[in-house]
Amino acid sequence: MSERLSDLYAARVAEGQIEADAAQEDALPEFDRILEALEQPRKGGLFRKAPPPPRGLYLWGGVGRGKSMLMDLFVELCEARARRVHFHAFMQEVQEGVHAERKKGTEDPIKPVAKGISDSVRVLAFDEMQITDIADAMIVGRLFEKLFDAGCVVVTTSNRVPDDLYKDGLNRQLFLPFIALLKERMVVHELASERDYRQDRLAGAESYFSPANAEARSEIEAVWDRLSGGREETLTLTVQGRSLELARFSNGVARASFYELCGKALGPADYLKLAETVRVLILENVPQLGRSNFNEAKRFVTLIDALYEAKTRLIVSAAAEPEYLYVEGSGAFEFERTASRLREMQSEGWGA
Structure with missing residues (x-):
C-alpha cells in the first residue's frame, strides 16, 4: 500500500517541521483516498475493466491556510506521477499549444493538446486555480472534460469556492458547465482554518x-x-x-x-x-x-x-x-x- 499523506503529515509534525492544524488534518483523508487509488493499475487485464480514476480534489480556503503546503506533501508522495504547476502558467502553455495547432489547421486544436498532457502525466496538481481571462474561460471546460475522460486526476488549490470562479466575467453563462464539471469530477473541500x-x-x-x-x-x-x-x-x-x-x-x-x-x-x-x-x-x-x-x-x-x-x-x-x-x-x-x-x-x- 502507498504511503499515506496522513502518516507523512504526522511525521513532519513530530519532527517539528510543521504545526498540527485541525482543519488541515480534516483534509488529509481526501489526499489519502487519491493516493490509494493511484496504486491501482491504469489499464485493465484481459477479462476485467480498468478501475475508474478517483475523483480529484478542489481544496479551497483563505490565503495562508496551508493549502500549498499540503499540496507539496501530496506531490512528494506522488513522485513522478504528478506534475505540480501554477494554474496561470499551465493555461499559458495550453493557449500556446492551441495556437500552434490552429496554425497547422487542426480541426479541433484542444484535442491534441489535452492528449499530450494526459499521455505525459497521471496527476495534475495546480496551485491557485482562478480564471480571469476570457480566452482561458472559453476553452477550459472542453480541455478538462478531455483530461478527465483520459483518466487524469486533478488536484487544485484555490482561494475561492468553484461557484465564484470567473465571477462577473464576460459571457460567464458559457463558463457555468465547467463549474458543474468540477463539482462532478472533484471533491470540493474547504480548508477552514482560522489561522493565516x-x-x-x-x-x-x-x-x-x-x-x-x-x-x-x-x-x-x-x-x-x-x-x-x-x-x-x-x-x-x-x-x-x-x-x-x-x-x-x-x-x-x-x-x-x-x-x-x-x-x-x-x-x-x-x-x-x-x-x-x-x-x-x-x-x-x-x-x-x-x-x-x-x-x-x-x-x-x-x-x-x-x-x-x-x-x-x-x-x-x-x-x-x-x-x-x-x-x-x-x-x-x-x-x-x-x-x-x-x-x-x-x-x-x-x-x-
Missing part, C-alpha cells in the same frame, strides 16, 4: 526597507526564503494578448525589481492582473523619484493603487521613506496619496 500562516510568517516583520542597501537586500532575501520555502518558478500572465513575465514566483508570492515592473511600458491592466494573481509582492530597489524618471514614477503610482485596492501585501526596498521618495517635480503633490497608502500597507495585519 502566511500572515504569521510576516507578523512583526518589517515590510519597508530603506535605504536599499546591502542590509536591505539581506533582509529581503530572508523574507523571500521564509515565504517561498526555497521553491520558485516563472509566472507568465497574459494581459490583452501580451505576456507579463515574473521570473521569481512561489506559492502566491512574486518578487521583482522596480525596473522590471515600472521601467517597462506597462499599464493599469497589467498591474490589475498582477494584483489579482499574487497575494504578496516583494518589490526591490525603488529609486528616488522625480523629473528624471517621471514615467516610471507614474507607473509606480498606478501599481501601488492596484495593489492597495486588491489588498495585496507589499514588501519594499526603496531609496527613501515613502514621504521622501518623490519630493520635487510634476506629480510630487499627487504622490502624497501614494506615500500615505505605502504607510498604511505597512501596518500590522493589513491585507488580512
Whole structure:
C-alpha cells in the first residue's frame, strides 16, 4: 500500500517541521483516498475493466491556510506521477499549444493538446486555480472534460469556492458547465482554518526597507526564503494578448525589481492582473523619484493603487521613506496619496 499523506503529515509534525492544524488534518483523508487509488493499475487485464480514476480534489480556503503546503506533501508522495504547476502558467502553455495547432489547421486544436498532457502525466496538481481571462474561460471546460475522460486526476488549490470562479466575467453563462464539471469530477473541500500562516510568517516583520542597501537586500532575501520555502518558478500572465513575465514566483508570492515592473511600458491592466494573481509582492530597489524618471514614477503610482485596492501585501526596498521618495517635480503633490497608502500597507495585519 502507498504511503499515506496522513502518516507523512504526522511525521513532519513530530519532527517539528510543521504545526498540527485541525482543519488541515480534516483534509488529509481526501489526499489519502487519491493516493490509494493511484496504486491501482491504469489499464485493465484481459477479462476485467480498468478501475475508474478517483475523483480529484478542489481544496479551497483563505490565503495562508496551508493549502500549498499540503499540496507539496501530496506531490512528494506522488513522485513522478504528478506534475505540480501554477494554474496561470499551465493555461499559458495550453493557449500556446492551441495556437500552434490552429496554425497547422487542426480541426479541433484542444484535442491534441489535452492528449499530450494526459499521455505525459497521471496527476495534475495546480496551485491557485482562478480564471480571469476570457480566452482561458472559453476553452477550459472542453480541455478538462478531455483530461478527465483520459483518466487524469486533478488536484487544485484555490482561494475561492468553484461557484465564484470567473465571477462577473464576460459571457460567464458559457463558463457555468465547467463549474458543474468540477463539482462532478472533484471533491470540493474547504480548508477552514482560522489561522493565516502566511500572515504569521510576516507578523512583526518589517515590510519597508530603506535605504536599499546591502542590509536591505539581506533582509529581503530572508523574507523571500521564509515565504517561498526555497521553491520558485516563472509566472507568465497574459494581459490583452501580451505576456507579463515574473521570473521569481512561489506559492502566491512574486518578487521583482522596480525596473522590471515600472521601467517597462506597462499599464493599469497589467498591474490589475498582477494584483489579482499574487497575494504578496516583494518589490526591490525603488529609486528616488522625480523629473528624471517621471514615467516610471507614474507607473509606480498606478501599481501601488492596484495593489492597495486588491489588498495585496507589499514588501519594499526603496531609496527613501515613502514621504521622501518623490519630493520635487510634476506629480510630487499627487504622490502624497501614494506615500500615505505605502504607510498604511505597512501596518500590522493589513491585507488580512
